[in-house]
Amino acid sequence: MNYNIALSSFVYILIFIFPGVLFRKFYYIGPFTKQFNNGNLFERFIITLFLSVISLMTSGGIILFLRDVLNIPFLPSISYTTVFNVLNDLQDNKLPDPKIFTKTYKDFTILLMLLFSLSGILGAFSYMLVTTFKLDLYLNVFKFNDKWHYHVKGKNSNRIKEEKYLYTEVNVLTQDGNSEKTMYSGYLNDYTVDENNSIKSVILEEAHRYSYNDLNNSNQDRERPIRGSLMYIACESVMNINFTHIFLPKVKKTFKEKLIIFLKVIFALLYASTFILFWMDNVIYHFDQIWKKAIFIIFSILIEMIFYNALKDLLNNSKNKIQRSIIYFQCIVLCAGLVVFALDLLDFWWILAIEFLITLAFVQLITYLANKKAS
Incomplete structure (x- = not known):
């Protein structure tokens, strides 16, 4: 029981x-x-x-x-x-x-x-x-329960809706036990919070130190670069922190860029749909063995990826004709091999060997013709 x-x-x-x-x-x-x-x-x-x-x-x-x-x-x-x-x-x-x-x-x-x-x-x-x-x-x-994420990344600023956030400059004023004040500045790399969602530390890149000394009854700050990639500052000795958010005007996406994003979404759904076929019975023609299903789906996704790259290459007006020709030829050869495999006309290893030899011969031929034309 x-x-x-x-x-x-x-x-x-x-x-x-x-x-x-x-x-x-x-x-x-x-x-x-x-x-x-x-x-x-x-x-x-x-x-x-x-x-x-x-x-x-x-x-x-x-x-x-x-x-x-x-x-x-x-x-x-x-x-x-x-x-x-x-x-x-x-x-x-x-x-x-x-x-x-x-x-x-x-x-x-x-x-x-x-x-x-x-x-x-x-x-x-x-x-x-x-x-x-x-x-x-x-x-x-x-809204996420991390108020510092919105403070240090400028998420609470109205500029974030119209401009692109780049980075944050930080000034940290500290004071040790001897009452000597020191300010550190640099670019924000990261920060940590404790279990109460209070900031625990800040991590700076390209940090500099400024010490304030009383010289002739006047305060003078001396900038001293700090060697090292990152500087960790615990907030126990921090008096205050100043964040300066650097923004850049947003560049509107062109129709071509939006179309490429749309293609990414469509092909992502296509990849997922193809992968689901592996779990379905009596859908893929005569494939009663798991390894045949797996090969069919891998080839199908490979063809979809090549086709996506070909469309993206076409939209970007790529001038590399050799690369474009190879991509189109790979897509044709893989489609033909997939049909032969689906109809069970040849064993998989024969199909793979023939496709490899045909693709290799085509690449050598088109490279030879391109070099001959260039000379």
Whole structure:
């Protein structure tokens, strides 16, 4: 009975807690990593549970869309009844029926992998959405719990909405036990905060020191460069800190640059869609073996990447005709090889060898013709 209780608890944690943990882990990245542990335990538990439910609903929506809209038999052994029976058995301290477990364990494993992967993707995508569109600057609900990030990076300035932030210059006035005041200045490299979200230290690049000495009843500051790459200043002896934000007017993106960004998004979705095919049955023609599916998908993604680079190269008006010719030829050869492999006309290793020899011969030929023309 104790074994069953432990098993049921483990399953519930995997389904209702771990996806939310992954969501939060991939959301609090970059300068906000420490926020992962912010808040009391009960608050973090509720938020984690809520995010797990969002990941579960999203995963369920994707599965229903693939089944009902696209008519793709994705995870055919998984249904509401199957999941309910398994959870009900665990709730009653019973192990699942061996027949059901043998039939569904593979699909359940794939389902958990999809759920965990989607949780991380949703967290990273949410972070990218908030930071890219600066939602944390306009809506307090999206504001990160790190006030110093907004102070030292000029996020609270109205200029950030119209200009591009470059860097921050820092002046730090310190005083030691002998009441001697010293000021340090430099470019901000990083900063640290404590558990109370108070600034703990600042790290400067190209630091300089200014000492104030009483010379002939007049204060004179002497600038002294400090050797070293970075300087760490603990805030225990700091009297005050001055931040100067340096901005640069934003340059509006051209239509071509916007089009390239649009292509990146489209091809990113295309890569993800191609990768999902690996987990689907009876979709890729006659591929009943996993290694054949894997090869087909790797070749497909490789062709998509080459095609994307070719389109980007075309939009950028690249003058390197040799490179463009090789890219287009690679795309054609890979497509032809993929068709031959899908129709099972040749063994994979023969296809790979033939494509390698054809591509090598083409590269040698076009390089020879280019050199001959140049001479």
